[in-house]
Amino acid sequence: MKKLIYGNLKMNFNLKDMENYCELFLKKVEQSKNEIAIFPSFTNLMFTKQKLTASKVLLGAQNLSSEVSGAYTGEISADMLKSVGAELVIVGHSERRKLFLEKNETINKKIKQALSQGLKVVLCVGETKYERQNRKYKMALEKIISETLKGLYENELKNIIIAYEPIWAIGTGVLPTVKEIEEAANIIRNQVSVEFTSQAAKNLKLLYGGSVNTQNCKQFLGANGINGLLVGGASLKADEFAKICNS
Numbered sequence: 001m002k003k004l005i006y007g008n009l010k011m012n013f014n015l016k017d018m019e020n021y022c023e024l025f026l027k028k029v030e031q032s033k034n035e036i037a038i039f040p041s042f043t044n045l046m047f048t049k050q051k052l053t054a055s056k057v058l059l060g061a062q063n064l065s066s067e068v069s070g071a072y073t074g075e076i077s078a079d080m081l082k083s084v085g086a087e088l089v090i091v092g093h094s095e096r097r098k099l100f101l102e103k104n105e106t107i108n109k110k111i112k113q114a115l116s117q118g119l120k121v122v123l124c125v126g127e128t129k130y131e132r133q134n135r136k137y138k139m140a141l142e143k144i145i146s147e148t149l150k151g152l153y154e155n156e157l158k159n160i161i162i163a164y165e166p167i168w169a170i171g172t173g174v175l176p177t178v179k180e181i182e183e184a185a186n187i188i189r190n191q192v193s194v195e196f197t198s199q200a201a202k203n204l205k206l207l208y209g210g211s212v213n214t215q216n217c218k219q220f221l222g223a224n225g226i227n228g229l230l231v232g233g234a235s236l237k238a239d240e241f242a243k244i245c246n247s
């Protein structure tokens with residue numbers, strides 16, 4: 001079965017680095033059966049799109065504005081992303097929640113902006129270490145799903161991919177067990193069936209993200225209910241990420 005392997009490059013790579021990365025990476029994934037996407041920084045989007053013309057690799061952005069246009073200095077709109085060839089956009093990453101104080105209400109608006117321009121959304125959800133240790137993760141995940149997907153129509157869900165990224169596993173090397181991921185996947189699907197329908201929950205594509213590398217990717221890809229991976233640090237090394245993409 002085709003898996004979705006997405007690389008969130010975060011705030012890395014100037015234009016020259018991006019060029020080198022594309023040169024190395026694209027050759028290595030030409031034969032991959034999986035759906036691959038890379039999410040470079042805004043400034044590298046247009047250039048990367050040109051590099052991807054002869055490739056099946058998809059292009060995504062890491063964030064977007066919750067507003068349509070106007071006096072929002074420094075913001076990038078869904079329309080702008082679409083116009084440079086982005087097909088996907090990450091919304092609600094925990095780094096944006098923690099460092100830029102993004103709330104579920106804003107994330108909900110961002111999702112609606114992205115969908116209105118025909119961008120697919122990769123919605124990140126995940127609990128903190130405190131919530132995990134105090135067995136509050138179920139409540140935390142349900143609240144995020146319920147508030148960020150509020151007011152959406154069921155048919156819009158086909159353009160939303162949810163990435164389960166436990167915050168305590170991001171960039172830490174601390175890994176959840178496959179059982180913990182499967183339990184979280186169930187919680188997420190159940191909440192989607194409460195908010196929408198069981199069919200929508202069944203069709204939902206779910207990714208796992210957090211300290212994924214070449215050694216552990218297979219075990220996560222084998223987890224029940226997981227359709228792919230959202231890779232951070234390991235996606236920065238063209239070689240390593242290509243290995244994950246080809247697994």
Ligand code: 13P
Pocket residue numbers: 008093165169170171172209210211212230231232233234
């Ligand atoms: P790491 O793979 O570096 O833990 O990052 C995961 C992530 O945040 C992907 O969005």
